[in-house]
Amino acid sequence: MKIVVLKFGGTSVADVPQIKNISLKVKKEVYLGNKVIVVVSAMAGVTNNLIDLVKRMSDTPPNSEYDVVLSTGEQVTSALLAIALHNLNIKARSWLGWQVPVTSNKSYSKAVIEEVKTGPLLEFFKKNQVAVVSGFQGLSGENRITTLGRGGSDTSAVAIAAAFSAERCDIYTDVDGVYTTDPRIVKSAKKLDLITYEEMLELASQGAKVLQTRSVALAMKYNVKLRVLSSFEDLPGTSIIKEGKNMEKSEISGIAHSLNEAKITLSGVPDRPGQAAEIFGALAKYSINVDMIVQSSSINHKATDITFTIPETDLLTAESTIKKIQKKINFEKFITETNVVKISVVGNAMRTQSGIAKTMFETLANNQINIHVISTSEIKISVLISSDYYELAMRSLHSAFGLDRK
Amino acid sequence: MKIVVLKFGGTSVADVPQIKNISLKVKKEVYLGNKVIVVVSAMAGVTNNLIDLVKRMSDTPPNSEYDVVLSTGEQVTSALLAIALHNLNIKARSWLGWQVPVTSNKSYSKAVIEEVKTGPLLEFFKKNQVAVVSGFQGLSGENRITTLGRGGSDTSAVAIAAAFSAERCDIYTDVDGVYTTDPRIVKSAKKLDLITYEEMLELASQGAKVLQTRSVALAMKYNVKLRVLSSFEDLPGTSIIKEGKNMEKSEISGIAHSLNEAKITLSGVPDRPGQAAEIFGALAKYSINVDMIVQSSSINHKATDITFTIPETDLLTAESTIKKIQKKINFEKFITETNVVKISVVGNAMRTQSGIAKTMFETLANNQINIHVISTSEIKISVLISSDYYELAMRSLHSAFGLDRK
Numbered sequence: 001m002k003i004v005v006l007k008f009g010g011t012s013v014a015d016v017p018q019i020k021n022i023s024l025k026v027k028k029e030v031y032l033g034n035k036v037i038v039v040v041s042a043m044a045g046v047t048n049n050l051i052d053l054v055k056r057m058s059d060t061p062p063n064s065e066y067d068v069v070l071s072t073g074e075q076v077t078s079a080l081l082a083i084a085l086h087n088l089n090i091k092a093r094s095w096l097g098w099q100v101p102v103t104s105n106k107s108y109s110k111a112v113i114e115e116v117k118t119g120p121l122l123e124f125f126k127k128n129q130v131a132v133v134s135g136f137q138g139l140s141g142e143n144r145i146t147t148l149g150r151g152g153s154d155t156s157a158v159a160i161a162a163a164f165s166a167e168r169c170d171i172y173t174d175v176d177g178v179y180t181t182d183p184r185i186v187k188s189a190k191k192l193d194l195i196t197y198e199e200m201l202e203l204a205s206q207g208a209k210v211l212q213t214r215s216v217a218l219a220m221k222y223n224v225k226l227r228v229l230s231s232f233e234d235l236p237g238t239s240i241i242k243e244g245k246n247m248e249k250s251e252i253s254g255i256a257h258s259l260n261e262a263k264i265t266l267s268g269v270p271d272r273p274g275q276a277a278e279i280f281g282a283l284a285k286y287s288i289n290v291d292m293i294v295q296s297s298s299i300n301h302k303a304t305d306i307t308f309t310i311p312e313t314d315l316l317t318a319e320s321t322i323k324k325i326q327k328k329i330n331f332e333k334f335i336t337e338t339n340v341v342k343i344s345v346v347g348n349a350m351r352t353q354s355g356i357a358k359t360m361f362e363t364l365a366n367n368q369i370n371i372h373v374i375s376t377s378e379i380k381i382s383v384l385i386s387s388d389y390y391e392l393a394m395r396s397l398h399s400a401f402g403l404d405r406k
Numbered sequence: 407m408k409i410v411v412l413k414f415g416g417t418s419v420a421d422v423p424q425i426k427n428i429s430l431k432v433k434k435e436v437y438l439g440n441k442v443i444v445v446v447s448a449m450a451g452v453t454n455n456l457i458d459l460v461k462r463m464s465d466t467p468p469n470s471e472y473d474v475v476l477s478t479g480e481q482v483t484s485a486l487l488a489i490a491l492h493n494l495n496i497k498a499r500s501w502l503g504w505q506v507p508v509t510s511n512k513s514y515s516k517a518v519i520e521e522v523k524t525g526p527l528l529e530f531f532k533k534n535q536v537a538v539v540s541g542f543q544g545l546s547g548e549n550r551i552t553t554l555g556r557g558g559s560d561t562s563a564v565a566i567a568a569a570f571s572a573e574r575c576d577i578y579t580d581v582d583g584v585y586t587t588d589p590r591i592v593k594s595a596k597k598l599d600l601i602t603y604e605e606m607l608e609l610a611s612q613g614a615k616v617l618q619t620r621s622v623a624l625a626m627k628y629n630v631k632l633r634v635l636s637s638f639e640d641l642p643g644t645s646i647i648k649e650g651k652n653m654e655k656s657e658i659s660g661i662a663h664s665l666n667e668a669k670i671t672l673s674g675v676p677d678r679p680g681q682a683a684e685i686f687g688a689l690a691k692y693s694i695n696v697d698m699i700v701q702s703s704s705i706n707h708k709a710t711d712i713t714f715t716i717p718e719t720d721l722l723t724a725e726s727t728i729k730k731i732q733k734k735i736n737f738e739k740f741i742t743e744t745n746v747v748k749i750s751v752v753g754n755a756m757r758t759q760s761g762i763a764k765t766m767f768e769t770l771a772n773n774q775i776n777i778h779v780i781s782t783s784e785i786k787i788s789v790l791i792s793s794d795y796y797e798l799a800m801r802s803l804h805s806a807f808g809l810d811r812k
Binding site: 084 | 462500
């Protein structure tokens with residue numbers, strides 16, 4: 001039994017005509033002789049309306065009830081698509097998260113999938129063709145609905161593809177693939193035909209929004225054949241593959257940017273062991289995700305400066321946390337800045353080719369762009385710069401690395 | 407453990423402020439020391455919007471998928487009310503039909519409840535106060551969502567009250583009780599403090615919309631203490647009770663009307679055995695519910711006329727069915743009429759008191775109102791009249807039976 005997984009995001013199922021349109025794409029796969037698992041998001045706008053409704057009721061709703069409300073979005077879409085497929089005489093039905101079931105832990109509103117049970121769907125496929133699964137949702141051990149957090153439908157699709165050893169997992173969206181950078185900012189950005197899991201993971205976690213980071217990590221772990229493609233145009237899209245295949249020649253594969261950044265500098269931190277653990281431990285307690293960290297080396301072995309970045313949305317919580325520990329740590333003062341953007345260049349080739357950092361820093365310097373913080377991974381270099389220059393930085397880096405469309 | 411069941415209809419949960427309002431009513435019951443099962447409908451308008459959405463996708467959707475869409479209405483309300491109760495520091499959670507579970511047969515879109523399992527909720531009540539159950543929905547043996555048909559939340563509430571042997575089942579609605587007749591038509595209509603199950607059942611099935619017929623039948627069968635009361639005003643409402651208690655003195659308790667009627671007359675039907683079975687068998691095949699039936703006695707033993715009523719919405723199907731059997735039955739012609747209304751007077755006292763039919767027919771005659779068809783049950787007399795006169799008929803009957811408010 002050949003199983004393919006197709007995932008359609010909110011804009012692909014925005015209304016009745018769009019859903020009818022994708023039912024034709026599903027039909028094509030059925031006619032090729034495949035069993036199809038379709039994973040759907042809520043219709044565009046629906047999730048936000050449901051969030052608004054909950055917020056009007058309470059600023060602090062129990063997460064479990066929040067999930068009961070939000071999961072109705074995907075529930076409606078899956079049934080509507082099943083109806084559209086019936087119109088085409090295809091044997092299809094909707095499967096809600098608790099029916100598959102997709103089991104998860106009890107972290108309501110940001111649940112982690114534990115297992116996708118395959119028995120019920122395999123039984124279903126003996127006599128049927130298409131299972132339309134509501135994405136974004138799971139079933140906790142308490143027999144209650146969970147949701148996987150924003151964008152969780154990608155994760156649902158990849159987890160399902162892994163569990164069923166699917167031939168491939170196609171993520172249909174409103175763009176026609178993964179680009180070298182955001183085409184709204186850099187007009188000469190070009191679509192990639194291939195990208196490795198590692199590169200996609202770095203791009204996704206550094207701000208590229210085409211795929212959710214968790215879903216890429218999961219695809220890499222289970223070696224799921226992933227494609228990103230447009231639900232509106234019939235184009236080949238981007239395939240996400242293992243390293244070692246015939247990759248494109250560019251030194252780097254993409255440039256990502258993240259606007260949601262805040263920089264915090266603590267100055268005059270006494271230079272003794274355990275200070276960093278104290279500071280970042282306090283922030284971790286409030287689930288604040290610290291990203292780039294720089295500690296200036298202390299010359300006189302007395303005091304040092306520590307600079308780090310966090311999501312801008314966590315700034316208020318971070319400030320109050322830092323104020324609480326100021327006396328204990330005994331640092332002089334702290335400064336926050338939100339007018340910053342993180343630019344990341346990502347490429348597998350970094351592992352083997354030197355000179356990429358040099359090209360990056362020279363390019364920024366030639367454009368008079370000052371770097372606040374630098375951080376690197378094996379296949380990525382990120383810099384924090386003033387948000388006044390981020391479009392200029394992206395365009396000039398895109399050119400410097402030879403990514404511009406001919 | 408004292409359990410009370412409170413049911414709130416669509417207008418009672420129409421939006422966030424209304425849901426907050428009913429959360430206060432629930433709180434009162436909790437403070438009296440009761441465990442409370444609240445059964446909620448979809449927010450007013452939501453179900454119709456969901457039906458429209460499905461209809462835009464298909465004129466003939468699979469009923470099972472229709473149910474997946476429609477059940478989201480009650481799902482959202484139950485979670486929102488649970489959130490509102492959390493705001494009041496009440497230990498509450500939402501329970502969807504499949505979680506309780508309320509098991510049903512597989513007749514999707516018009517399912518019949520098979521069992522309300524009590525184990526999970528009784529366990530929940532050991533440490534909690536309020537279970538907010540989504541009405542109108544059940545779980546089939548195929549592990550899929552069913553809905554109970556329009557107005558099914560009343561049935562959910564009564565079935566749950568019966569299963570838990572609840573102290574009482576309060577049906578909160580947008581009117582303050584059961585009236586002697588429709589107050590929009592007869593200004594002098596008055597609210598009843600008490601009514602028997604049998605009377606309520608006849609009134610409901612003859613067109614009074616305050617309670618769904620099925621829910622009344624179920625309450626009667628399991629002797630559930632039922633009350634109808636307003637969610638907007640603090641008034642005692644109407645109690646529905648067993649016969650024999652101290653009932654009001656009126657000969658009849660209410661006058662119902664139904665506008666959704668069509669009359670069909672087959673004339674020149676050959677007078678031989680099996681003709682009626684042939685006609686009504688054919689209609690039954692299309693699930694057309696035939697109500698009043700009159701057959702004129704044949705004088706020459708050759709041909710007779712058969713007149714009957716059906717819901718106006720079934721008229722087209724009925725006409726095509728009758729045309730199909732015209733040759734076989736060999737009747738002369740058939741005439742349909744939709745400009746008719748059924749008026750029913752209902753009262754337990756009819757069992758013991760004579761003269762009610764006489765008063766009814768005299769009153770109509772005095773007002774020059776012609777009767778097309780008559781049908782009776784033990785506690786009900788129904789007449790079919792021209793729709794031009796139905797308001798006059800209702801007002802004059804209401805007066806004649808001494809029901810007018812003083």
